Amino acid sequence: MKINFKVLSMLVLALITYLTFSYIYVKEANITMIAQKYSEVSKEMKNRLSTLIAEKKEAVTLVSLSLSFSDFLKKALITKDTSKLALTQFSKVLRKDSSLKNVWFQLLDVNGVSIYRSWSSKYGDSLVTTRLDVAQMLKVQKVRSSISTGRFDMTFKTMVPIYYEGKFIGIVETIAKFNSIVIKMQQIDSNVLVVIDKSYKKQLSKAADKRFVKEYYVANIHPDKRIFNIFKGEYFLKLLNIEDYFIDKKNSVLFATYLIDGLDSKPMGHFILSKELSKIDMKVIDSSHKRNIIILIIVGILIGAFIYYIFTINYKRFIQKQNEELEKNVKSKTKELYHTAHHDSLTGLPNRLLFLDRLRQILRYSARDQKNVALLFLDLDRFKEVNDTYGHHIGDELLIQVTRVLKSCVREEDTIARLGGDEFTIIIQNVKSHDMIAITKKIIEKMQETFFIEKIELHTSLSIGISNFPDDGLTTDELLSNADIAMYRAKELGKNNFQFYDRKMTKMALSRTKLENDIRRALVYCEFEPYFQVKLDAKTGEVIGVEALIRWNHPENGLIYPNDFIPFAEEFGLLSEIDNFMMHEAMKITKIWLDKGFDFGRLSLNVSTKELDDENFVKEINEIISETGYDAQYLELEILESQSIKNQEKVIKILGEIKSSGISISIDDFGTGYSSLSYLKQLPIDKIKIDRSFIKDLPYEKDSIAIVKTIIALAKNLDLDIIAEGVETKEQVDFLLQEGCEKIQGYYYSKPISADEFEKFLKTKVKL
Numbered sequence: 001m002k003i004n005f006k007v008l009s010m011l012v013l014a015l016i017t018y019l020t021f022s023y024i025y026v027k028e029a030n031i032t033m034i035a036q037k038y039s040e041v042s043k044e045m046k047n048r049l050s051t052l053i054a055e056k057k058e059a060v061t062l063v064s065l066s067l068s069f070s071d072f073l074k075k076a077l078i079t080k081d082t083s084k085l086a087l088t089q090f091s092k093v094l095r096k097d098s099s100l101k102n103v104w105f106q107l108l109d110v111n112g113v114s115i116y117r118s119w120s121s122k123y124g125d126s127l128v129t130t131r132l133d134v135a136q137m138l139k140v141q142k143v144r145s146s147i148s149t150g151r152f153d154m155t156f157k158t159m160v161p162i163y164y165e166g167k168f169i170g171i172v173e174t175i176a177k178f179n180s181i182v183i184k185m186q187q188i189d190s191n192v193l194v195v196i197d198k199s200y201k202k203q204l205s206k207a208a209d210k211r212f213v214k215e216y217y218v219a220n221i222h223p224d225k226r227i228f229n230i231f232k233g234e235y236f237l238k239l240l241n242i243e244d245y246f247i248d249k250k251n252s253v254l255f256a257t258y259l260i261d262g263l264d265s266k267p268m269g270h271f272i273l274s275k276e277l278s279k280i281d282m283k284v285i286d287s288s289h290k291r292n293i294i295i296l297i298i299v300g301i302l303i304g305a306f307i308y309y310i311f312t313i314n315y316k317r318f319i320q321k322q323n324e325e326l327e328k329n330v331k332s333k334t335k336e337l338y339h340t341a342h343h344d345s346l347t348g349l350p351n352r353l354l355f356l357d358r359l360r361q362i363l364r365y366s367a368r369d370q371k372n373v374a375l376l377f378l379d380l381d382r383f384k385e386v387n388d389t390y391g392h393h394i395g396d397e398l399l400i401q402v403t404r405v406l407k408s409c410v411r412e413e414d415t416i417a418r419l420g421g422d423e424f425t426i427i428i429q430n431v432k433s434h435d436m437i438a439i440t441k442k443i444i445e446k447m448q449e450t451f452f453i454e455k456i457e458l459h460t461s462l463s464i465g466i467s468n469f470p471d472d473g474l475t476t477d478e479l480l481s482n483a484d485i486a487m488y489r490a491k492e493l494g495k496n497n498f499q500f501y502d503r504k505m506t507k508m509a510l511s512r513t514k515l516e517n518d519i520r521r522a523l524v525y526c527e528f529e530p531y532f533q534v535k536l537d538a539k540t541g542e543v544i545g546v547e548a549l550i551r552w553n554h555p556e557n558g559l560i561y562p563n564d565f566i567p568f569a570e571e572f573g574l575l576s577e578i579d580n581f582m583m584h585e586a587m588k589i590t591k592i593w594l595d596k597g598f599d600f601g602r603l604s605l606n607v608s609t610k611e612l613d614d615e616n617f618v619k620e621i622n623e624i625i626s627e628t629g630y631d632a633q634y635l636e637l638e639i640l641e642s643q644s645i646k647n648q649e650k651v652i653k654i655l656g657e658i659k660s661s662g663i664s665i666s667i668d669d670f671g672t673g674y675s676s677l678s679y680l681k682q683l684p685i686d687k688i689k690i691d692r693s694f695i696k697d698l699p700y701e702k703d704s705i706a707i708v709k710t711i712i713a714l715a716k717n718l719d720l721d722i723i724a725e726g727v728e729t730k731e732q733v734d735f736l737l738q739e740g741c742e743k744i745q746g747y748y749y750s751k752p753i754s755a756d757e758f759e760k761f762l763k764t765k766v767k768l
Contacts, residue, residue, distance in 0.1 A: 011307045018303060022296040030289045034282070040452055041280055042245035042256040045190050045273040047457075049258050052181045053147075057156055059100060061145050064160040064174040065717060066710045067105070074162060077109060077170040082116040082123070091118060099184070102177040109170045112138050132263075133159065134171075141168050143717070147260055147269070151206040153177060153219050154196050154269050179221055189279045191227050193272040194219040195240065200268065216240070216270070227253070227274050240270045252277040281449075284404070344418040346396055347403040355417035359427055359476045362415075363469055371430045373469040376440065377483035378406075380422035381461045381495040390456060397453045398460065409443045425483070440464055440498045447496075461496035463487055472501045488512075516572045518554070519565060523577055527553050530586040531752035534761065535601065535723060535745045538733050543765050544743060545601035545636065548586035549752045550578070576611060580620060587628040587635075589755045594634065598762045602636040602664055609639065612651045618658060632662035638689065640668050652682055659684045666723075669693075670711060681718070688715055690741070692726020699735035712739050 067073055076082045087105040094100040107116040112128035112135065127134040133144055141161035148157055156176045162169055178194050185192045196204065198215035211218045213232050220228075230251055231239055238246060242257040254275045262268035309321070342354035350358065359375070366373050380402065387395040399422065406416050406424065415427040428436065444462065451458040465486025473479040486501040493499065522528055528550055535545035552560040569575045583605055590603045611617050625632060637658065659665055665684060669691040690711055697704040708724075715722040724736050727746030736744060750761065 015300070015303050015307060019300055022300065026289070026292050026296060029292060030285070033285045033288060037280065037282065037285060038245050038247065038254055041254060041275060042273075044450075045185070045256055045275065046258050048188065048190070049181070049185060049192065049271060049273065052184055053260075056099075056176065056178075056181060057145050057147075057158070059098075060103070060156045060158045060174050060176050061143065061160075062710060062714075063094070063100070063103070064158040064172055065143070065713050066706065067172045067174070068160040068162050069709065069713045073107065073172055074164045074169065076107060076116065077162060078164065080109075080115060082107065085116060085118075087116075087118040099180045100176055101180045101183075104175045106173040106175070107170060108134065108173065110138070110168060115170075133157075137161070137171055149196055149200045149203055149262070149268055151204060153204075153207065154194065154200075178219060182220060185273070189275060191224045191274045192220075193223055193227055193231055193274070195231075195270040195272060197262075197267050197270065199266065200262075219269075224274075226251070227272075231272060239272050241267075247277070254280065283408075287408075347400055347418050349403060349424075350415060350417040352417070352419045355415065355419065355425055355427075356476055358415050358417075359479070362427060362429060363474075363476065363479075366429065366469060367474075373479075374428045374431055374436050375467050375469070375479045375483045376426040376428070376498075377465040377467075377480070377487045378424040378426065378443075378462050379464075379487050379491070381463055381491070383422035383460065386458065386460070394453050394456060394458075398451060398458060401451050401453070402447070402460070405446045405449075406443065409446055410439060425480070436466070440466065444496065444498065463490040463495050464498035465490055465501060466498060467501040512568070515565070515568055516574075519569055519572065519574055519578075522552060522554070523574070523581060526581075527555070528578060528581060528585075529553060529754070530582060530589065531754055532586075532758040533745060533752040534750045534758075534765075535604070535743060536749050537742055538737055538744045539742045541765075543600050543762070545604055545745075546590070546758070547604040547606075547638070547745065547752075548582065548590075549606075550582050551752075570608075570610075575608065576614075579607070579611060580624065583621065584624050584628065587624060587630040590634070591628050591630055593759060593762065594631070598759075600762060602634055604636045604638050604666065606668065607637045607639055609651065612639065612654055615650075615654075618654055621658070621663075622661070635662075636664040636666055636687075638666045638668040639685075648682075652684070656684050659686075668725075685720065687721040687723060689745075690722065690724040692746075695724055695726045695732055695746075696728075698732045705735075708736075708741075709739055712741050716740070 072085060076085055085107075091103045091105070094103050105116075105118040106114055108114050108127065111126065113126050114123050116123055128138065129135075133146065133148075137144060137159055143158070143160050145156075145158040147154065149155075155178075157173060159171050159173045162172055178192075182192045182194065195213075196217040196219055201212070201215050201217065204217050207217055211220075211223075214236060218228065218231075230248060230253065235246070235248060235255075239255055240257065241259075242255055244256070246255045247253075248255060254277060256273045258271040258273060259267050260269040260271070342351060342357075343349065344351045362373055365371075380399075383395065383398075386398060399418075402424075403416070403418070406426065410416065410426060410428065413429065417425045417427075419425060428439065431439070443464070447460065447462050451460065465483045465488070467473060467479045467483040467486060469479055472482045482501040486499045490497050490499040530548040531551045532546050532548055534543055535547065536542065537544050550562050550566075552562075552565055554560050566575065566578075569578055586603060586605060590600070593600060607617075624630075625635070639655075655665055664686045666687040666689055667683070667685055668689050670688040688711070690708060694704050694707050694711070698708060699705060712722060721743070722741050723743035723745060724732075724741050725745045727733060727736070727744045727748045729748060732746075733744060733748060736742075753761065
């Protein structure tokens, strides 16, 4: 009995339909992936440009703030004599030593009359009637920063009021162009055409005529000729207002538009961003496209083979074949169960069980054939932060994308496995050492690329440890353990690198274990103790505060300083316990001094940003205050600026709760970290501490002088208290007093000393 011809026709029609829809699906899927990639590139360029514009506005503001405290400018405003001003030379210094390549300056008196322009000899004209911002500045004196279009170009402008003896005497204005931003965008293979809207043509009375295109003005000094010619062509109007991106297929260029509005909320600047299509990485898309085609072809071949089978075999054979297929399905299910037991469910990679089995087999064959084997142990850096910040579903997607990167970096015969969490291993057989280094470097470099997950931009890296068979071990356990030791060595050296195993690492691992045990013992037997360093008013000699600094009285090694154990305590998860112990002991000791009548100001305690991200921190510090009977008004918390804050809104809320209880908040090592002007305004802080790295070269090093003056000026403008740490010489004290920083901490007055020594010190300094 043969299969019915009608059934055969339906199967053939089904195959044709499948092939047709497969073709449409593959084509549409590829178009969608390419469009998503172009959209990502467009957003990257816009985000980068937005960041550079914000950074430049902040830099121009800082320059104006610094100049507003210059005695030369104050003297020029008072005497109306600007002949000795050398701001043109200052512009040259900025051009040479900073990213501010084109900067000009203007001085205006209290009536809005320009008495000096660094770019022109013209002066004496009033700007009150011609510039609204000048008129507003004369009414309300405050820092004003903007982007505006004048007679020559579109520029950044920052005006800062100047005071002498508390009296408003004039304005300093700093003006900068966009050239440096264009150069920085070119460094990431992106061109920027800065175009000023046609509504500003009359205003651009001094602009170069040759750079006008249909009444729009191109502000670039040397625009990219190719992009400039495209702009002048058929896509002129389209390029001025692109919502997402535009592809110029003729010239193989991706375009995007970033707009800046003027005071009338209408476009003033059109930033036309462009990137060559050849410089956009499409490898993942091409790979995915090819994979889809191959899968669909294989399925199509199987369907065709199935139809051929029905066409050529009689009904009895067909029934027999169905029985065989049923048996295959049972075997397939068995294979699936085996695969599930030996593979990671998230990434599809071999799991620890399969990895160890393969490594044992590979070592057995390699020992017989006298071939080498390299084992890589990989651990994602800061993966816990991703899970804690964005959730485990984002972390899982990141692991999947990392798996794709690893697969693209090794050969097909190499084995990649996921041991669990964020740990991976790679087995590489019969490879020379220089090739091994090249493969590892390739993995490190590929991990530098940005990962985009649900519109979230993530950056991660790997720490990699490498052990080799037979030099570093003959068994799976030895190789895995030694690769793990090498990986931890890579983390200790700053992460985002790789290290080969050597036997010294085993000793280091044992030392690390001993150190962890010693720290745990030190907490039990109270081997930690606070040392105290005084803070003084250098003008009056009055004690205004004391900072508690931890020391470890080790029973074998003597006095140990915090830099030698705090980083390890944080790694071991013991930092919070040490900090709680330190707070409790410091408050208990200083409470005794307060009860004796010593008025030493506030007790300063250091707090890491990791603790501030813990919702229990406020509760813990309140419990310590309650246990010790401490008055919160005598307490100050110092936050390290050099530590980045992940959850800013949460930390700001916690700091607000702390401050509301009467505790003072200070930013430690200011100038070395992540603070921006806008962020400083949000933090509920009372004081900033100038870092010792800027103090040590005073008063002889020009950059340190400029930075310290700027920080002092910034503190005064933000109405914040200020103190300098690390002061060791009289010359440094004299300079700080001259600049208005009277509160000082450092070896010039006293090094950190024990509680008994500090109480004796208080008796000589503080009146009871």
